[in-house]
Amino acid sequence: NAGVTQTPKFQVLKTGQSMTLQCAQDMNHEYMSWYRQDPGMGLRLIHYSVGAGITDQGEVPNGYNVSRSTTEDFPLRLLSAAPSQTSVYFCASSPLGLTSYEQYFGPGTRLTVT
Amino acid sequence: RKEVEQDPGPFNVPEGATVAFNCTYSNSASQSFFWYRQDCRKEPKLLMSVYSSGNEDGRFTAQLNRASQYISLLIRDSKLSDSATYLCVVNWGNTGFQKLVFGTGTRLLVSP
Numbered sequence: 001n002a003g004v005t006q007t008p009k010f011q012v013l014k015t016g017q018s019m020t021l022q023c024a025q026d027m028n029h030e031y032m033s034w035y036r037q038d039p040g041m042g043l044r045l046i047h048y049s050v051g052a053g054i055t056d057q058g059e060v061p062n063g064y065n066v067s068r069s070t071t072e073d074f075p076l077r078l079l080s081a082a083p084s085q086t087s088v089y090f091c092a093s094s095p096l097g098l099t100s101y102e103q104y105f106g107p108g109t110r111l112t113v114t
Numbered sequence: 115r116k117e118v119e120q121d122p123g124p125f126n127v128p129e130g131a132t133v134a135f136n137c138t139y140s141n142s143a144s145q146s147f148f149w150y151r152q153d154c155r156k157e158p159k160l161l162m163s164v165y166s167s168g169n170e171d172g173r174f175t176a177q178l179n180r181a182s183q184y185i186s187l188l189i190r191d192s193k194l195s196d197s198a199t200y201l202c203v204v205n206w207g208n209t210g211f212q213k214l215v216f217g218t219g220t221r222l223l224v225s226p
Contacts, residue, residue, distance in 0.1 A: 035216075042118070042201070043158070043216040090157055103150075103214065105157035 001026050006091050006106035013081040013113045021076040021109050023091030029104070030096035032074040033058070034066065036087040037108075043090065049074055050096055081113045117141065120202050120217040127224055131192045135220045137202030138184045146205035147178055149187050151198045152219065158201055161187075192224045 007022045025032065033048035045058030049068040063085060065077040074093075078085060089109045094101040119138045127133045139147075147164035162169065164176040164185050175188040185202055202217035 040122075040218060042218040045214070102148075102160040103158075105159070107157055 003027065004091055004093055004104050004106035006089075006109050008109060009107065010110050011112070013078070013111065015082060015113060017081050019078055019081065021078070021089055021091075021111075023074045023076065023106060024072050025074075025091075025093040025104070026072065027093060027104065028071060029093035030071070031101075032068065032091065032093045033103075034064070034074070034076045035090045035092065036060065036085075037090060038087050046076065046089075078111075081111075083113045085111065086113045087111060116217075117206075117215045118202055118204050118217040120220045122218060122220060124221040124223050127192050127222070129192055129194060129224055129226055131224075132188065132190045133192060133222065134189075135187045135200055135202075135222075136184055137186070137217055137220075138182075139202075139204045139215075140183070141204070141206055141215075142180075142183060144204045144206060147176075147185050148203040148205075148214075149174075149176060149185075150201040150203055150216075152201055153198050158216075161200070189222075192222075194224050194226065197222055197224045 004025045030051045034046040035043040037043045044060050046064050047066040049055045052068050055066050091106040092103040094103050117140050149161040150158040151161045152158040162171050164178045168177045173190045177186045199219040199221045201219045204215050206213040206215050
């Protein structure tokens with residue numbers, strides 16, 4: 001199992017550009033989520049999904065879109081990049097159930113917007 | 115008050131020392147609690163879940179105090195490899211799906 005994979009590892013964008021961060025998992029997990037991590041802020045939830053075709057907003061969704069067409073993939077789209085979106089982005093997955101399960105994180109994407 | 119609050123540190127300790135971290139949370143309805151470990155420029159990984167009765171995993175002991183709404187992590191006999199940032203994580207919801215709130219982390223530096 002590869003676990004959770006993310007591409008790219010690093011990206012530099014100019015303000016106003018759009019791009020998609022890719023996330024895939026091979027553990028058949030229903031729950032997938034995107035976080036951003038900024039110094040002094042901790043990880044903050046951007047969007048999450050409890051299954052294919054179902055997505056919802058987290059704490060900081062503005063400027064981001066997601067879709068979940070398959071169980072395996074959960075891409076995050078930046079619509080028009082802004083310097084405030086410079087951050088490290090982590091995708092995570094876990095089973096879905098009545099109790100909390102371990103979150104499996106991908107290695108992260110370091111994004112810089114100039 | 116922050117939802118999940120941790121002392122950012124760093125905690126500088128020598129090898130073999132015992133060190134304790136605390137974490138407070140504001141939502142009294144929280145059901146699940148965790149400690150994650152994050153190495154520099156890496157993804158977080160689960161260290162241990164925290165149970166009401168307290169639990170131990172080798173040199174690591176986690177405690178939960180629901181009345182005071184705090185969680186602790188004790189590391190005994192610190193190793194150089196324990197140097198990392200420790201994230202306190204609280205499940206905010208009680209509906210069964212994940213709504214995790216992360217603390218900003220406490221940095222630990224273990225020196226020879």
